[in-house]
Amino acid sequence: MKIIAIDIDGTWSLDPECFLSMHRLFRSYEWRVIIITGGIQPFEKLQRLKIDSSMEYYCTNGIPKQEYLAKRLGIRDCVFVDNDPNSIIPILKDNLS
Numbered sequence: 332m333k334i335i336a337i338d339i340d341g342t343w344s345l346d347p348e349c350f351l352s353m354h355r356l357f358r359s360y361e362w363r364v365i366i367i368t369g370g371i372q373p374f375e376k377l378q379r380l381k382i383d384s385s386m387e388y389y390c391t392n393g394i395p396k397q398e399y400l401a402k403r404l405g406i407r408d409c410v411f412v413d414n415d416p417n418s419i420i421p422i423l424k425d426n427l428s
Contacts, residue, residue, distance in 0.1 A: 332363055334409045336396065339368040339380065341414035347380045354386065365389065365409075367396050369418050395421055 335357055337343055343350040343366065357364050366388045382388060391399040396419045400406040411419050 333361070334363045334365065334406060336365040336367045336400065336409050336411050336413075338396075338411075338413035338415070338418065339366060339372060339382070340370070342412055343380055343382070345414075347382075351381045363387070365400070365406075367391065367400070369393055369396070395419060 337350060337354070354364050354366075364387065366382055366386055368389075369391050370393070371390050372382075377383070377388075389399065389403075396411065396413070397409070400409060413419055416422070
């Protein structure tokens with residue numbers, strides 16, 4: 332199964348209409364679409380961003396997203412859409428130089 336995981340803050344929140352359309356498009360191609368965030372989101376914010384209870388949504392509570400999906404859901408292969416790569420797989424800045 333093809334899986335895409337989309338972040339909320341700084342990603343979905345930048346253009347909720349666009350990401351809602353993307354959600355629908357990927358679902359129409361039989362992708363599993365996961366909305367994932369590192370921190371708890373208020374219900375009102377999710378409503379404003381057009382994220383509803385019919386969507387697959389997870390909060391990692393600070394656990395790196397790739398680790399969370401692997402350990403909690405058994406997902407090893409996934410496409411991530413996220414403005415912060417460090418929230419997916421933490422990278423030591425010293426290793427980038």
